[in-house]
Amino acid sequence: MDGRLVQELWDENPDAILAVAPDDTVLYWNRAAEEIFGYASAEACGRTLAELVIPSNRLEEEKAMHLEALTRRLTVYETVRRCKDGSLVHVSVSSKALKDADGRLRLVVSTQKDVTHLKVLRDSKLVEAKFRDLLESTPDAIVMVNVTGRIVLVNSQAERVFGYERNELIGTPVEVLLPARFRDAHHRHRSNFFDSPRARTMGAGLELYGVRKSGEEFPVEISLSPLPTEEGTMVMSAVRDISDRKRADQKFRGLLESAPDAMVIVGRDGKITLVNSQVERLFGYERAELLGQPVELLVPPRFRGNHPEHRSHFFSAPQPRAMGEGLQLFGLRKDGSEFPVEISLSPIHTEDGLFVASAIRDATERRRYEHALQQANRLKSEFLANMSHELRTPLNGIIGFSEFLIDEKPGPLNAKQKEYLTDVLNSGRHLLQLINDVLDLSKVESGKMELHPTTFDAELAIDEVCSVLFPLVKDKNIIIRREVAVDARSVTLDRRKFVQVLYNLLSNGVKFNDEGGEIRVLVDFDEPGSIRLRVRDTGIGIDNADFSKLFVEFQQLDSGATRRFGGTGLGLALTKKIIEFQGGRIDVESRLNVGTTFTVHLPVADPAEMELPEPEAIV
């Protein structure tokens, strides 16, 4: 055999042939070695096998084998080698130590046959037999790979999800199931996993994708578990297609973003899991600075202490509600500044458990506005109170001296003088009523009106109002009939307001009734706890179209009637407000030229629960 042929046999041998010096540096590297391991001969020569192809977790094994080769001259074993691109191959190694005459090691020659595929078939057979039935029953797609990253088993869910036939996948590097851009990184992650194999979720917190045979990518969630077998450790990956969930998630996030309020979603552990961009704007944090942080980060330190307790309380009885109702709540910005907030909480049930969504609104403007409004209202009430006092003082003189003169205390008057003075007196009284009504109206509106229920006789209250109205009633020859149900004689109400309502309705009835007409006042209980007062006249009636104007301040239905009948234009508006203030209501029924009935429903107080009268403010 000539030397060229021998050289050719070395170079073209289908198995890798290499020679290594005693210091482990490569001396010879044939073409098959180049193909299997990816390093060109020129790259490999002069470097050690350990740095070229021995995976870090195989260094010990390699040392033992080397020792065996030294002692027994020849050793044959199967192991794993790392290629230039990081991928692993199974090789069957035969090594022989060559020594010089003095017995010193000269070099080690080895042939290394790539048995990756054979190993896959062996592994596949093993795991199929052991796990196939078990894995078919899980809902997830299962892909099992061996140490070299070759697929050794897939279940039918995996076939369906990825769109491959089983026999297309067995023996293929698992990276075929990954989008191309992730493949390189995956090699590295895979060898890391084998270095310290333990069950875990793949790429926690990262977005992972699979790729189907059609090239379509889809989001996945993957959990990994090592599976020790007599053929070495396998990795089982359970792959879940989370496209639907992602879509739902996307929809949810879209919804969050479209909410006008800042939304913070927090788990049972108090960590922030989701925020919308309104949160970034409101609190001055970047989203990434908040995710995973305790929500107390957004709460001023003085409120943090009780917060976890409130949270666990919420989780124990999760219901949508406003946070700290009636309390002043504050948020804390990144820059340390505080601002008033309103917060509402709602539970969110997800497959990952219960979360709480808090909608947070900056209440700065609102509080400022409320404060200004309160101020304005107070000023208005003060103004009205002062004004009414100031207006009443001169009326004292006008009304008092008119009466005094009309009664002819200082001396006799002639008929004209008496008539005109009576006009002065009536005008004065009208003005006084107007001032009182305006004041009452402002008290209802500013919430300053107070209720002082006492138990009294409704019949006597009606008689009292009738006696005040007597002069008017007598002039027009009107008959007032009262019918009070026996059980309604003794009622518990604010007597002054009851009389005020009755007076307004009765004087209204008298004013708009014809000569010789009739007014009926009926009091009874239409339901327990609610008294019904009806005032029915036989007057001019009201057009149904005008009902809505009836209870509006200073809106009298026809100005002619006003001139004829007088009145302040406030009576019914005030009456309605006083009734509603007490939790009651007033209805009206009317037919033109037949008559009008006002019906008032008033809840009565329970005499047992009557409060002691509270003094009202002096006006």
Added chain:
Amino acid sequence: MNGMVLIVDDHPINLKLASEVLLASDYEVVVAADAEQAQQLLTTLVPDLILMDIALPGMDGLSLTRIIKKDARLRHVPVVALTAYAMRGDELKASDAGCDAYITKPIDTRSLVEQVSALIAVARARLPAK
């Protein structure tokens, strides 16, 4: 003469009105425009009744009433409070201060005399028992 009434009111026309009404019904009337002036008058005279406006410049009418009701010499004199508007709060404050009655302004000239004479009668009836 039906009795002597001290009227305390800072408003001259109201003062005049109450005076005229009582004078016309044969009462003797003494007037004061503020509490301090009234207090001065009360050192030398003991009226049968005092009509006391609550809102006065300087010391208010209720404070003066409290002083009067602590004074053994004056304690029996009925004090009638006069205020601008019928409010429960005023009524309570007036009776807390020791007022014997309460009249809302504008005063009713027709019932004022009746009220005054009734209160004086009650006070006189009590006096001998003391």
